[in-house]
Amino acid sequence: xxxxxxxxxxxxxxxxxxxxxxxxxxxxxxxxxxxxxxxxxxxxxxxxxxxxxxxxxxxxxxxxxxxxxxxxxxxxxxxxxxxxxxxxxxxxxxxxxxxxxxxxxxxxxxxxxxxxxxxxxxxxxxxxxxxxxxxxxxxxxxxxxxxxxxxxxxxxxxxxxxxxxxxxxxxxxxxxxxxxxxxxxxxxxxxxxxxxxxxxxxxxxxxxxxxxxxxxxxxxxxxxxxxxxxxxxxxxxxxxxxxxxxxxxxxxxxxxxxxxxxxxxxx
Amino acid sequence: xxxxxxxxxxxxxxxxxxxxxxxxxxxxxxxxxxxxxxxxxxxxxxxxxxxxxxxxxxxxxxxxxxxxxxxxxxxxxxxxxxxxxxxxxxxxxxxxxxxxxxxxxxxxxxxxxxxxxxxxxxxxxxxxxxxxxxxxxxxxxxxxxxxxxxxxxxxxxxxxxxxxxxxxxxxxxxxxxxxxxxxxxxxxxxxxxxxxxxxxxxxxxxxxxxxxxxxxxxxxxxxxxxxxxxxxxxxxxxxxxxxxxxxxxxxxxxxxxxxxxxxxxxxxxxxxxxxxxxxxxxxxxxxxxxxxxx
Amino acid sequence: xxxxxxxxxxxxxxxxxxxxxxxxxxxxxxxxxxxxxxxxxxxxxxxxxxxxxxxxxxxxxxxxxxxxxxxxxxxxxxxxxxxxxxxxxxxxxxxxxxxxxxxxxxxxxxxxxxxxxxxxxxxxxxxxxxxxxxxxxxxxxxxxxxxxxxxxxxxxxxxxxxxxxxxxxxxxxxxxxxxxxxxxxxxxxxxxxxxxxxxxxxxxxxxxxxxxxxxxxxxxxxxxxxxxxxxxxxxxxxxxxxxxxxxxxxxxxxxxxxxxxxxx
Numbered sequence: 001x002x003x004x005x006x007x008x009x010x011x012x013x014x015x016x017x018x019x020x021x022x023x024x025x026x027x028x029x030x031x032x033x034x035x036x037x038x039x040x041x042x043x044x045x046x047x048x049x050x051x052x053x054x055x056x057x058x059x060x061x062x063x064x065x066x067x068x069x070x071x072x073x074x075x076x077x078x079x080x081x082x083x084x085x086x087x088x089x090x091x092x093x094x095x096x097x098x099x100x101x102x103x104x105x106x107x108x109x110x111x112x113x114x115x116x117x118x119x120x121x122x123x124x125x126x127x128x129x130x131x132x133x134x135x136x137x138x139x140x141x142x143x144x145x146x147x148x149x150x151x152x153x154x155x156x157x158x159x160x161x162x163x164x165x166x167x168x169x170x171x172x173x174x175x176x177x178x179x180x181x182x183x184x185x186x187x188x189x190x191x192x193x194x195x196x197x198x199x200x201x202x203x204x205x206x207x208x209x210x211x212x213x214x215x216x217x218x219x220x221x222x223x224x225x226x227x228x229x230x231x232x233x234x235x236x237x238x239x240x241x242x243x244x245x246x247x248x249x250x251x252x253x254x255x256x257x258x259x260x261x262x263x264x265x266x267x
Numbered sequence: 268x269x270x271x272x273x274x275x276x277x278x279x280x281x282x283x284x285x286x287x288x289x290x291x292x293x294x295x296x297x298x299x300x301x302x303x304x305x306x307x308x309x310x311x312x313x314x315x316x317x318x319x320x321x322x323x324x325x326x327x328x329x330x331x332x333x334x335x336x337x338x339x340x341x342x343x344x345x346x347x348x349x350x351x352x353x354x355x356x357x358x359x360x361x362x363x364x365x366x367x368x369x370x371x372x373x374x375x376x377x378x379x380x381x382x383x384x385x386x387x388x389x390x391x392x393x394x395x396x397x398x399x400x401x402x403x404x405x406x407x408x409x410x411x412x413x414x415x416x417x418x419x420x421x422x423x424x425x426x427x428x429x430x431x432x433x434x435x436x437x438x439x440x441x442x443x444x445x446x447x448x449x450x451x452x453x454x455x456x457x458x459x460x461x462x463x464x465x466x467x468x469x470x471x472x473x474x475x476x477x478x479x480x481x482x483x484x485x486x487x488x489x490x491x492x493x494x495x496x497x498x499x500x501x502x503x504x505x506x507x508x509x510x511x512x513x514x515x516x517x518x519x520x521x522x523x524x525x526x527x528x529x530x531x532x533x534x535x536x537x538x539x540x541x542x543x544x545x546x547x548x549x550x551x552x553x554x555x556x557x558x559x560x561x
Numbered sequence: 562x563x564x565x566x567x568x569x570x571x572x573x574x575x576x577x578x579x580x581x582x583x584x585x586x587x588x589x590x591x592x593x594x595x596x597x598x599x600x601x602x603x604x605x606x607x608x609x610x611x612x613x614x615x616x617x618x619x620x621x622x623x624x625x626x627x628x629x630x631x632x633x634x635x636x637x638x639x640x641x642x643x644x645x646x647x648x649x650x651x652x653x654x655x656x657x658x659x660x661x662x663x664x665x666x667x668x669x670x671x672x673x674x675x676x677x678x679x680x681x682x683x684x685x686x687x688x689x690x691x692x693x694x695x696x697x698x699x700x701x702x703x704x705x706x707x708x709x710x711x712x713x714x715x716x717x718x719x720x721x722x723x724x725x726x727x728x729x730x731x732x733x734x735x736x737x738x739x740x741x742x743x744x745x746x747x748x749x750x751x752x753x754x755x756x757x758x759x760x761x762x763x764x765x766x767x768x769x770x771x772x773x774x775x776x777x778x779x780x781x782x783x784x785x786x787x788x789x790x791x792x793x794x795x796x797x798x799x800x801x802x803x804x805x806x807x808x809x810x811x812x813x814x815x816x817x818x819x820x821x822x823x824x825x
Contacts, residue, residue: 160659
């Protein structure tokens with residue numbers, strides 16, 4: 001245990017996990033509040049197609065997956081205006097997975113770079129990647145700060161917000177872009193398949209146990225941080241994958257949150 | 268689906284003394300990490316008792332494409348002095364783990380770089396006759412530099428390996444002389460370089476790439492593959508035992524029904540074998556199969 | 562000046578004409594029940610007044626001006642409240658989130674915002690609801706909270722879109738009386754849409770009846786009679802009064818969905 005910070009890869013992992021947990025906790029809070037968790041889940045899978053596309057044309061997978069998730073996020077919010085929202089998300093998800101398969105079909109070399117993203121690799125984070133994640137995180141959090149007031153209103157009371165002159169559709173699209181960039185970061189830590197755990201579990205737990213916006217948001221961020229840090233330590237001690245611990249601790253936190261909520265209502 | 272690296276063994280010394288000062292290492296053995304176990308086997312043959320070798324991918328039952336590194340792997344890499352890995356995107360996690368742990372006192376030997384393979388080439392380089400001798404020479408040179416006192420041992424071991432490997436290649440040349448142009452196929456391009464060295468004509472390459480990348484082969488690729496088995500065009504099916512699904516299992520059945528010889532290949536060295544016995548066994552299988560069908 | 566005036570207004574949604582040449586006026590201080598079957602244009606009319614939908618003919622004036630989005634003089638209770646029942650937010654926090662919600666930046670409430678929300682809660686007798694979680698409230702309590710929200714900022718006109726849906730009869734009466742009392746006290750007009758007239762009988766000054774793209778306005782007796790409703794529906798409609806209640810019965814399918822005991 002004593003030597004955990006002696007390793008550069010562990011220091012990088014902690015730095016990256018801290019950065020991503022703050023962004024995921026904050027943005028995840030709004031995602032759950034808006035009932036758009038399925039969109040978040042879909043965008044992470046869309047990211048995989050983006051990464052394969054990027055590998056195919058020879059650019060960085062992170063760039064490809066960010067571009068793809070952003071485009072899909074805008075697509076979902078535009079289509080969602082016309083179609084039923086779940087249908088819009090499902091359409092964008094399956095379309096992009098289809099493209100991902102096509103990209104792999106055209107890719108005649110070994111696609112290990114892309115398949116590696118399915119599970120993420122928090123132990124393989126370079127100092128450069130930490131800086132990139134920090135930059136992305138600052139941008140998303142700044143954007144969230146800018147839109148959070150009308151976004152909160154539009155999330156809680158969309159009809160009233162629209163009547164009061166809030167640009168609801170534009171906000172929804174902007175928020176999806178913010179979510180897309182956050183997901184692109186989270187994929188580096190937990191991988192495409194498990195992004196849900198880092199973005200949704202802390203936020204859903206926070207919404208269960210708090211009654212005010214500010215405390216809820218703070219709880220979500222702190223919980224995401226606690227889960228990420230504890231998972232790294234547990235992975236170090238047990239030698240099991242970090243993403244296993246993130247999903248498990250997220251599930252435990254949510255379970256306890258539901259329980260606490262029940263107890264409070266019974267009293 | 269996920270690989271668990273239970274077979275990974277790290278000595279206590281490796282974890283405890285991961286200091287980067289060169290002096291601390293001088294006393295103990297040189298620590299070598301091999302991403303794949305055949306490179307680990309090679310390192311053991313060259314370094315003998317003067318080095319401690321850890322192989323990361325060592326279980327023939329795992330799918331090496333789906334691999335998430337564990338903290339102990341990352342720790343072992345952080346403390347190693349010599350790292351051997353395949354490169355050409357076969358093991359991109361190794362690039363990532365290395366970038367996450369900088370070390371001044373570390374040498375990396377990348378097989379792909381040694382033989383000039385590029386990203387996008389068939390990554391199963393260990394079957395390329397040039398690869399293992401090149402890795403062996405590079406490793407021997409590195410060990411001689413780090414441990415001049417035992418340079419003679421390293422030289423002798425390198426000579427031994429080269430002789431044994433040359434004998435294997437003589438057999439390969441014999442196959443080529445007799446059976447060049449024979450049409451063969453495979454579920455994945457694992458054996459590709461060796462098949463080329465044997466002068467075979469490898470059919471259904473696009474299908475193999477699709478399987479390698481966990482994507483879906485096109486209908487014409489599957490149909491072409493099945494026809495080549497059914498009409499007796501191909502004499503051997505090289506079958507990757509580590510990456511199988513319904514499609515490959517079906518093809519396996521079809522090959523057996525069409526009396527096409529199936530030779531299993533793996534992306535890790537099987538337990539209890541050395542490079543020499545592993546390769547020799549496969550060359551013998553090929554010779555037996557072709558002798559029967561000609 | 563009328564509080565609300567529609568002059569030969571036509572509204573089309575897609576290919577469907579929702580309102581065709583509708584004219585009516587609401588005077589200051591009137592409590593108007595907006596009735597009509599599903600799809601008759603009640604919500605559409607509200608959205609026109611809020612400046613959310615364009616009109617395709619005629620003229621609309623709200624408080625003497627053309628409709629515009631974000632008009633702070635209109636207090637609005639929209640129909641659907643997606644997910645509010647699952648929310649752990651307190652009533653106070655929920656209302657506070659709407660204060661200044663159209664400005665960019667962080668949702669930090671000013672002292673003035675808090676005072677305004679407190680005053681509105683006080684007015685509807687919902688101080689305690691401010692401290693309770695939405696998920697722990699009954700449907701009626703939540704509706705009371707939303708009425709409080711519509712009162713924040715001293716509006717000059719109240720629009721309530723089906724606020725009685727899924728409330729029990731006792732709470733329906735409470736909400737109607739609450740809205741009536743506040744409106745009288747402040748002398749502001751109310752447009753209150755509902756599925757049936759009975760819960761509103763003791764509060765309404767006028768009825769605005771929408772159907773088949775047309776509208777009729779007047780007192781309860783002037784509008785809810787067989788002649789007017791039959792002409793709106795273009796089919797025979799019977800009106801029965803019994804024990805102080807009114808029942809409208811359609812003779813053919815044109816007025817289906819307006820059987821008064823029928824609910825959503």
